[in-house]
Amino acid sequence: MSAQAASKRNYHHGDLKQALLDETARILREEGEEALSLRTLAAKLGVSRTAPYNHFKNKQSLLCAVAEDGFTRFNQSMKNARDLSRDKGGEAITRAMVKAYLDFARSHREYYDLMFAGEFWRSEDLTPALKTKARSVLRQDIERLKRGQQRGLIAQDLDTVQFSQMYWGTLHGISRLSLDGVFTDNTSLKKLCDSTATMLWQQLDPKGN
Structure with a gap:
């Protein structure tokens, strides 16, 4: 042999x-x-x-599968953050989720860059499984917010779809600036994340305006 x-x-x-x-x-x-x-x-x-x-079948389908795996790992990271903060109230959960999002992007760039790569998503050869997975992650966020409204934990007049789009866009922007080397001061970055969490919670808070 x-x-x-x-x-x-x-x-x-x-x-x-x-x-x-x-x-x-x-x-x-x-x-x-x-x-x-x-x-x-x-x-x-x-x-x-x-x-x-x-x-x-080829390198592209492999990369799609890695991105899909990334969304699964990301989803689990966010769930873990929520579960660990569940007894601390809505504002603490929001703060933990902002941190978990940024931590995932910075610690798992090999997944994150694929999950949200513009050139990658403009490809005509994306697998249906990846498209389904990516959309399901956003949909789960919206459904979670709606359940929070039903339980009185989230502002009743919140547009859950619009909020989710704003939430994802904001956190992706911060993550991208960090990954691209624009934000390099960890202390300033932590302050920015804290401010972002406060801003998001102002929208979510059922006791707000």
Whole structure:
């Protein structure tokens, strides 16, 4: 048996797909997209050159799957932030979510850059699964706000769709400025996030205007 054959790893079907996603994320983080190819992935994971094609037809479909995985991870991060702050009141939850959003963008840029890349989203070759996942994350936010209104935890006259668009746009703008090196002072950035959370809560507060 050759050394190459001996190095081939045995993966269950689902294990290899996740391994491909994780290794792609690592390459994007440490080496950049120019270093990525399905052949490179196969070599790094010790599988045959054709194995990745059982899961992804090309590099674009692979990147779409990584972005989809990013939305799943992002959603879980935001849920964790809400759950940890649930007993502290609405303003604390809002502050925790602002922090969680920015922390995810800064700590997981390999996902975030794909999730919200303009050039990527202008592609005509996006997978239906990615489109569905991205829209579902925003829709879940809107539904969560509506449930809050029903329970009297959120201002009754709040336009939940408009607020969600403003919320996502604001936090994405701050995150993008941080990632692009415009905001480099962590103290100033924390103050900006605190001010942003206060502004958002003023809109959400059921005791407000």
